[in-house]
Amino acid sequence: MNMNEDQLKAERRRLAAAFDGVLKEPVPERLRALLAEPAAQVVDLGTVRAQRRAMSSWAAWGGMAATLLLGTLIGTRLTPPGATDENRLVATGAIAQALDRQLASAPGGAVAVQVSFKARDGRYCRSFTTTASAGLACRDGDGAWALQQVAAVAPTPGTGMRQAATALPPAVLGAMDGLIAGEALNAEQERTARDAGWH
CATH class of the missing domain: 1.20.5 (Single alpha-helices involved in coiled-coils or other helix-helix interfaces)
Structure with a gap:
């Protein structure tokens, strides 16, 4: 209508x-x-997302750079000048001494030996931890402990320190799984191998 x-x-x-x-x-x-009241601020979501992507990209690159630096520092501390050759990186100092003499069942000092085993190629291998790193080394024919894997370890929260006898990082466990033949040595087998000079 x-x-x-x-x-x-x-x-x-x-x-x-x-x-x-x-x-x-x-x-x-x-x-x-x-x-x-003042009007609410209008935010451009596209700009915010771009800023977040840029920040996460910088964080990722920063993390990689920090890992590289840490790996270099650990490598130089474990192997002072003259402790490397063209094909290998070897343990020296307190780590080499612990690998030579310390039993996994014995309480450790600055270095704690964790597991000893025989590798598929016949070498003896031993994992270890320190306050800053963990690793796996195998005994070469010339008596040197060739490092197979080294990884940084985080300090215990709230203390700034890490006890030596702690769980091994996944990278070290993975290296062990790739080398081990059979079972880890028991205390008696480990003592016998040590007394024979790991041969």
Whole structure:
């Protein structure tokens, strides 16, 4: 049904009469306070996402750089100048002494020997931990302990230190799984191998 012009005017007058009082009322104080607050900041989500991607990219590159630096530092501490040749990295100092003499069942000092076993190629291999690193070394024919795997270890939370006799990192466990032939040496087998000079 179409309204003519007179009907429209009459309808407008009726609505004005019904709501005119409301329109002339003052704005309540709580609404004025809302209107007085600064507008919420509009954030461009595309920019925020780009910033987060850039930050995570820098974090990833920073993490890789830190790992490389840590690996270099550990390598140089385990192997002072003259302790490497073209094909291998060998343990020296306290680590080499512990691998030569310490039994896994004996309490360790700065170096703790964890597991001893015979590798598939016939060499004896031993895993170890220190306050900063863990590793796996195998005894070569010339008597040197050739490092097969070295990994950094995190300090115990709240102490800044790590006890030597702790679980081995996955990288070291993986290297052990790749080399071990049979079972780990028991205490008697380990003592016999040590007394025979690991030959």
